Amino acid sequence: MAEPLSKAALRVRQLRKAYQDVVAVDGLDLEVRAGECFGLLGPNGAGKTTTIEICEGLTRADAGEVEVLGLRWDAHASELRQRLGIQLQETQLAEKLTVWETLRLFRSFYHQGPETAEVIALVQLEEKQKSRVGNLSGGQKQRLALACALVGDPDLLFLDEPTTGLDPQARRQLWELIERFQEAGRTIVLTTHYMDEAERLCDRVAIMDHGKTIALGTPRELIASIGVEHLVEFSSDGAAGSVDTGALGRIDGVREVRRENGSVQMQVTELHRAVPALLEELGRQGVPLTELRTHSATLEDVFVALTGRHLRDE
Amino acid sequence: MSEAAAVSGTRARPRARHPLAQLTGTRFREFLREPEALFWGFAFPILLAIGLGIAFRNRPPDVLKIAAVTPELARSLAREKLLAVEELPAAAGAAELRTGKVVLLAEPGPGGTVTYRYDDTNPDGRTARRLADDAVQRAAGRADPVGARDELLREPGSRYIDFLVPGLLGMGLMGNGIWLTGFPIVDARRKKLLKRLVATPMPRPYYLLSFLLFRLSLLGVEVGLLLGAGVFLFGVPVRGRFLDFAAICVLGSLAFNALGLLIASRARTIEAASGLMNLTMMPMWVLSGVFFSSQRFPDAVQPLVRALPLTATIDALRMNMLQGATLLQAAPQLAVMGAWLGLSFTLALKLFRWR
Ligand SMILES: Nc1ncnc2c1ncn2[C@@H]1O[C@H](COP(=O)(O)OP(=O)(O)OP(=O)(O)O)[C@@H](O)[C@H]1O
Numbered sequence: 001m002a003e004p005l006s007k008a009a010l011r012v013r014q015l016r017k018a019y020q021d022v023v024a025v026d027g028l029d030l031e032v033r034a035g036e037c038f039g040l041l042g043p044n045g046a047g048k049t050t051t052i053e054i055c056e057g058l059t060r061a062d063a064g065e066v067e068v069l070g071l072r073w074d075a076h077a078s079e080l081r082q083r084l085g086i087q088l089q090e091t092q093l094a095e096k097l098t099v100w101e102t103l104r105l106f107r108s109f110y111h112q113g114p115e116t117a118e119v120i121a122l123v124q125l126e127e128k129q130k131s132r133v134g135n136l137s138g139g140q141k142q143r144l145a146l147a148c149a150l151v152g153d154p155d156l157l158f159l160d161e162p163t164t165g166l167d168p169q170a171r172r173q174l175w176e177l178i179e180r181f182q183e184a185g186r187t188i189v190l191t192t193h194y195m196d197e198a199e200r201l202c203d204r205v206a207i208m209d210h211g212k213t214i215a216l217g218t219p220r221e222l223i224a225s226i227g228v229e230h231l232v233e234f235s236s237d238g239a240a241g242s243v244d245t246g247a248l249g250r251i252d253g254v255r256e257v258r259r260e261n262g263s264v265q266m267q268v269t270e271l272h273r274a275v276p277a278l279l280e281e282l283g284r285q286g287v288p289l290t291e292l293r294t295h296s297a298t299l300e301d302v303f304v305a306l307t308g309r310h311l312r313d314e
Numbered sequence: 315m316s317e318a319a320a321v322s323g324t325r326a327r328p329r330a331r332h333p334l335a336q337l338t339g340t341r342f343r344e345f346l347r348e349p350e351a352l353f354w355g356f357a358f359p360i361l362l363a364i365g366l367g368i369a370f371r372n373r374p375p376d377v378l379k380i381a382a383v384t385p386e387l388a389r390s391l392a393r394e395k396l397l398a399v400e401e402l403p404a405a406a407g408a409a410e411l412r413t414g415k416v417v418l419l420a421e422p423g424p425g426g427t428v429t430y431r432y433d434d435t436n437p438d439g440r441t442a443r444r445l446a447d448d449a450v451q452r453a454a455g456r457a458d459p460v461g462a463r464d465e466l467l468r469e470p471g472s473r474y475i476d477f478l479v480p481g482l483l484g485m486g487l488m489g490n491g492i493w494l495t496g497f498p499i500v501d502a503r504r505k506k507l508l509k510r511l512v513a514t515p516m517p518r519p520y521y522l523l524s525f526l527l528f529r530l531s532l533l534g535v536e537v538g539l540l541l542g543a544g545v546f547l548f549g550v551p552v553r554g555r556f557l558d559f560a561a562i563c564v565l566g567s568l569a570f571n572a573l574g575l576l577i578a579s580r581a582r583t584i585e586a587a588s589g590l591m592n593l594t595m596m597p598m599w600v601l602s603g604v605f606f607s608s609q610r611f612p613d614a615v616q617p618l619v620r621a622l623p624l625t626a627t628i629d630a631l632r633m634n635m636l637q638g639a640t641l642l643q644a645a646p647q648l649a650v651m652g653a654w655l656g657l658s659f660t661l662a663l664k665l666f667r668w669r
């Protein structure tokens with residue numbers, strides 16, 4: 001990594017892709033620097049998969065330019081295939097093959113890369129190397145899919161929703177693997193609709209909605225951009241409706257007060273001053289407090305602030 | 315070695331791991347780990363040959379059971395060795411005839427004549443009628459003007475099993491060729507595995523080639539087992555050159571592989587693919603003369619029947635095995651097979667979708 005931040009690993013300009021009835025990608029611009037982990041964050045149908053698959057040379061764009069590792073798909077496809085590691089959103093690997101056989105097959109396509117045994121050790125599947133793929137758990141399958149993306153010792157790794165559908169423990173395990181690859185100086189582009197995943201793994205994030213980037217920056221910058229550091233939420237056993245929100249809004253450091261599903265949400269800049277004042281005000285109004293929660297603003301809040309919607313409809 | 319080093323460790327590929335070898339190995343592993351495919355592709359045709367071979371084996375001619383009402387008639391009829399005569403009262407004889415215990419009942423008629431009661435739609439009844447009448451007439455003193463001598467022919471090659479084994483061989487080539495090529499490809503497309511493979515540097519022709527190598531190496535086993543069962547259990551002849559026989563099998567298999575590839579070129583679901591496969595194979599099971607001669611279909615449809623790849627394959631196999639024909643004599647059949655191979659393969663490559 002001589003000049004890690006000067007060279008672009010991926011450059012996308014004015015990318016467009018429409019299917020019969022939807023515009024999946026609508027004039028997208030991206031630049032991913034060598035050595036960084038870049039996240040595409042967005043709700044279902046935002047166009048993340050379409051974008052990443054165009055970059056992977058699997059889908060043809062209607063318009064726009066894509067440059068991967070300084071190369072173009074129409075001229076350098078076979079070189080690019082050797083240098084990219086790819087995990088697709090919904091591949092099912094051959095169920096009848098074992099972990100070892102699967103990786104040996106994938107390894108045979110690449111000129112160079114680690115030995116099969118090394119990749120298996122890397123994703124911690126040693127105990128399962130003789131098991132059939134069909135008998136693996138969801139997390140193990142996902143680690144195998146990651147291993148298949150790593151067998152060619154890629155310069156650039158594309159991961160499309162690497163942890164969707166996994167339990168928290170399996171997700172953390174996968175995050176550690178991705179971080180290790182990142183520490184080795186490789187570039188990663190990943191898509192996700194988990195804000196915690198993006199915050200933990202990504203150096204920079206592009207938030208996508210309806211085929212466009214609506215925000216770009218480090219997770220920290222994006223959170224700071226909405227000007228809210230904390231969120232305070234309380235409920236009061238059915239009495240939340242009678243709270244005088246006007247009075248709450250006048251508390252020092254409180255920016256905005258909203259009612260949502262029987263609870264009250266407040267955007268707050270200084271937690272240490274706002275919370276005591278809130279408790280005092282509720283005491284004065286005689287409102288019994290049944291629940292009080294505070295959390296620091298997340299990328300989810302950024303998305304809500306930008307679109308008025310949540311990332312995932314839960 | 316540390317994991318970070320494993321990530322960046324780069325080593326040249328050992329020679330044994332050629333992608334084509336790996337892909338072909340994958341075909342074998344997936345096939346051998348699918349017990350159903352093994353049964354239907356390998357064991358079933360052999361069981362069918364054995365079952366049908368036994369059911370339709372050539373037995374010594376059956377002795378037909380008949381009944382006679384009078385002792386005189388019974389005595390005359392007993393001279394015919396192919397008839398087993400029972401003497402019964404008229405009522406009891408009629409009852410046995412009705413229930414099929416005897417195929418014919420002989421009764422004295424008015425004025426010294428004989429009446430034969432039998433079902434003329436039953437071939438056994440008609441045969442018994444001729445045998446019984448001959449016996450009665452000869453007993454009454456009829457002399458045959460022309461002397462006759464029987465020479466019996468029970469040679470291998472003219473029996474049903476000899477006809478059947480080439481039919482089953484052709485049916486196996488078709489079933490395995492289409493199914494074992496088409497099914498794995500559609501399954502891989504459905505699972506997005508095809509898409510994942512083209513996201514690697516895998517040379518795409520290797521993927522298709524692996525099916526070809528897999529099928530050709532399996533061919534020796536699948537043909538060998540069925541042919542071996544036919545030759546050793548039933549003495550089915552292979553009169554033509556063995557190399558010619560092998561060439562017909564290879565060409566037939568290639569034609570059906572290409573057809574399987576064509577069927578699999580676009581289908582996205584197993585249901586769609588099975589439908590197409592059945593639609594392709596069903597008419598040939600019926601028309602191509604696996605179990606009975608395709609000559610039995612009306613002349614009007616004969617050109618169509620002969621243009622089917624399975625008819626051509628089976629005809630070529632029968633010509634080789636039963637008549638000892640050369641490849642040149644089977645040229646029309648081989649041309650049909652070659653045409654199917656060329657057309658299907660070209661079209662399949664044009665239509666093939668990797669995703
Ligand atoms: N092959 C296709 N044919 C038609 N429409 C498609 C196709 N692929 C994607 N789309 C549409 O394009 C839009 C973007 O889809 P895409 O898969 O890129 O979204 P995504 O951000 O990856 O969503 P998710 O988080 O659910 O994976 C969606 O509206 C989708 O319905």
Ligand SMILES: [Mg+2]
Nearest residue numbers: 048049050089
């Ligand atoms: Mg997606």
